[in-house]
Amino acid sequence: MSDSGASRPVAVIIGMMGAGKTRVGREVSQMLGLPFRDADLEIEREVGMSIPDYFSRYGEPAFREVESDLIRRTLEEFDGLFALGGGAPMTPATQDALADYIADGGRVIYLQADPKEAMERANRGGGRPMLNGGDANERWMRLYKQRDPVFTRIANIHVRTHGSTPQMAARKVMNMIEERVVHVDVVAADDYNVRIGEGALNHLAGVLGDKPTRIALIHTQPVQRHSDRARALLRQAGYEVSDIVIPDAEAGKTITVANGIWERLGNEGFTRSDAVVGVGGGAVTDLAGFVAATWMRGIRYVNCPTSLLAMVDASTGGKTGINTKVGKNLVGSFYTPAGVLADMTTLASLPNDIFIEGLGEVAKSGFISDPEILRILEDHAAELRAFDGATLIGSPLEDVVAELIERTVKVKARHVSADLKEAGLREFLNYGHTLGHAIEKLEHFRWRHGNAVAVGMVYAAELASLLGYIDRDLVDYHRSLLASLGLPTSWNGGSFEDVLALMHRDKKARGNTLRFVVLDGIGHPVHLDDPPADAVEEAFRRIQQ
Ligand SMILES: NC(=O)c1ccc[n+]([C@@H]2O[C@H](COP(=O)([O-])OP(=O)(O)OC[C@H]3O[C@@H](n4cnc5c(N)ncnc54)[C@H](O)[C@@H]3O)[C@@H](O)[C@H]2O)c1
Ligand SMILES: Nc1ncnc2c1ncn2[C@@H]1O[C@H](COP(=O)(O)OP(=O)(O)O)[C@@H](O)[C@H]1O
Numbered sequence: 001m002s003d004s005g006a007s008r009p010v011a012v013i014i015g016m017m018g019a020g021k022t023r024v025g026r027e028v029s030q031m032l033g034l035p036f037r038d039a040d041l042e043i044e045r046e047v048g049m050s051i052p053d054y055f056s057r058y059g060e061p062a063f064r065e066v067e068s069d070l071i072r073r074t075l076e077e078f079d080g081l082f083a084l085g086g087g088a089p090m091t092p093a094t095q096d097a098l099a100d101y102i103a104d105g106g107r108v109i110y111l112q113a114d115p116k117e118a119m120e121r122a123n124r125g126g127g128r129p130m131l132n133g134g135d136a137n138e139r140w141m142r143l144y145k146q147r148d149p150v151f152t153r154i155a156n157i158h159v160r161t162h163g164s165t166p167q168m169a170a171r172k173v174m175n176m177i178e179e180r181v182v183h184v185d186v187v188a189a190d191d192y193n194v195r196i197g198e199g200a201l202n203h204l205a206g207v208l209g210d211k212p213t214r215i216a217l218i219h220t221q222p223v224q225r226h227s228d229r230a231r232a233l234l235r236q237a238g239y240e241v242s243d244i245v246i247p248d249a250e251a252g253k254t255i256t257v258a259n260g261i262w263e264r265l266g267n268e269g270f271t272r273s274d275a276v277v278g279v280g281g282g283a284v285t286d287l288a289g290f291v292a293a294t295w296m297r298g299i300r301y302v303n304c305p306t307s308l309l310a311m312v313d314a315s316t317g318g319k320t321g322i323n324t325k326v327g328k329n330l331v332g333s334f335y336t337p338a339g340v341l342a343d344m345t346t347l348a349s350l351p352n353d354i355f356i357e358g359l360g361e362v363a364k365s366g367f368i369s370d371p372e373i374l375r376i377l378e379d380h381a382a383e384l385r386a387f388d389g390a391t392l393i394g395s396p397l398e399d400v401v402a403e404l405i406e407r408t409v410k411v412k413a414r415h416v417s418a419d420l421k422e423a424g425l426r427e428f429l430n431y432g433h434t435l436g437h438a439i440e441k442l443e444h445f446r447w448r449h450g451n452a453v454a455v456g457m458v459y460a461a462e463l464a465s466l467l468g469y470i471d472r473d474l475v476d477y478h479r480s481l482l483a484s485l486g487l488p489t490s491w492n493g494g495s496f497e498d499v500l501a502l503m504h505r506d507k508k509a510r511g512n513t514l515r516f517v518v519l520d521g522i523g524h525p526v527h528l529d530d531p532p533a534d535a536v537e538e539a540f541r542r543i544q545q
């Protein structure tokens with residue numbers, strides 16, 4: 001069902017002759033239990049003769065007219081998988097119909113087969129009038145050079161099938177169909193989508209569009225295998241890629257690193273139509289966003305988060321930034337991405353402890369906004385705590401994690417769409433952060449962000465309970481749920497005086513007024529300004545080991 005509620009195909013497959021549109025399309029329709037239609041077969045049924053006969057009797061223009069009319073009608077009434085003939089997308093009327101279908105939420109999948117493989121398949125069994133006349137392979141290549149750029153442009157999903165069996169290719173297509181998409185509205189800037197699924201990186205060309213010539217690919221060594229895939233996809237789409245490896249984690253979020261990248265962009269002639277792609281954890285997406293926000297006062301960027309925390313939090317919402325000597329994240333800009341591609345396959349290499357810290361922000365979103373997140377965490381705590389990236393893809397846990405990512409991103413999207421620059425509502429995303437940031441600082445950032453926030457949420461629950469907002473049961477629930485996920489619920493690494501001084505420097509503080517986010521129930525965050533000093537201290541005593 002499309003965005004408009006009309007009956008539309010689940011997906012339309014385009015590609016060169018022999019790419020596998022029919023064979024792979026049938027495989028996918030069987031996997032998904034959906035009807036399948038092949039435009040060429042439908043046309044032959046309608047005109048009562050084979051396509052070669054129609055070509056020879058009436059010529060290609062007449063055929064293309066019949067073809068585009070059938071495609072338009074099918075797009076408006078068919079709800080399965082629909083494979084087009086090789087030349088169909090070259091007809092302007094069909095391009096318009098496909099653009100309308102995409103605008104209505106449709107998927108136009110360009111099946112990008114290896115030309116050698118496709119040519120060999122296209123020559124099997126004949127029946128392809130476009131290959132008649134002269135050397136079939138030479139003719140195929142000539143058509144490929146004309147059609148590939150057009151197919152790349154009009155498709156919103158690109159699936160490479162080089163070396164794939166029909167079943168492997170079908171699985172790739174199915175992953176793209178089953179991906180989850182969260183739309184983020186942005187006031188005074190372009191809206192964007194967060195795509196969550198096994199093949200999300202395949203959207204890079206579709207999100208970047210055909211304007212950029214150059215792409216600055218910013219990444220770190222631990223995600224090499226994923227940035228390699230991104231680089232290959234970018235180069236196949238025709239972009240010139242400047243490969244920029246930065247220091248890992250927080251060491252990469254510095255003005256020195258940013259300055260080095262600005263120099264490269266200048267030396268390599270990056271203009272305002274070029275773009276940045278960040279592949280990595282939240283530190284990478286923060287730095288990449290900051291570079292994009294500042295180069296020529298703003299160029300497009302796409303975040304490709306590879307850690308759970310980056311997928312559910314850091315990559316979305318437009319907070320970009322770096323650390324400086326005076327503190328973390330105090331320098332940056334609100335600057336939203338052109339898109340976020342959370343490719344689940346990148347989690348295959350994510351260490352267990354980094355995954356678990358990301359659950360801290362997932363749980364936070366459950367406490368402030370979506371109780372279903374808390375239920376899922378409870379039901380799957382043991383499997384989540386035992387996370388092993390190497391076995392995630394294809395396991396039952398994959399869909400649980402994808403559901404948690406989608407729900408958490410939706411919570412963030414609701415807040416950042418309503419309050420991009422954190423004037424009020426967006427501050428609720430800071431639940432647990434007032435103490436959390438103080439812990440990170442006093443631990444010299446040896447504690448991971450999500451772990452510090454977990455303790456911060458227990459602190460906020462104790463404070464809320466002391467002031468009568470919530471009962472002890474909910475405080476205890478904070479502790480039991482977070483502990484079941486392997487997250488810390490207490491801390492003893494510093495004095496109350498040191499903590500208090502840092503909480504007064506939190507971004508939410510105004511003047512000398514301490515400001516917190518607390519709950520007056522699950523899903524009901526409230527601002528708590530200038531709480532009684534004795535409660536602030538007593539709550540701290542209660543979270544000490
Ligand atoms: N902008 C925002 O709204 C926002 C929100 C939350 C956090 N953040 C920022 O994000 C950062 C925390 O993000 P993080 O937890 O991803 O930390 P991180 O970026 O430091 O990544 C943690 C570690 O995991 C590694 N890693 C990431 N993905 C991997 C993968 N797929 N395989 C193997 N290793 C992988 C990284 O290389 C790094 O060593 C902090 O700087 C924080 O300030 C920003
Ligand atoms: N990934 C693949 N691996 C092996 N054979 C394939 C693959 N995709 C398609 N084929 C075979 O290649 C031939 C052409 O496939 P088809 O789906 O008709 O191509 P298209 O519809 O794109 O022109 C068929 O014999 C099909 O079984």
Ligand SMILES: O=C(O)C1=C[C@@H](OP(=O)(O)O)[C@@H](O)[C@H](O)C1
Pocket residue numbers: 313316317319329361422426429430433507
């Ligand atoms: O997008 C936001 O508003 C958030 C930014 C980060 O906090 P800070 O802005 O305090 O770093 C993050 O840790 C928090 O989960 C939500």
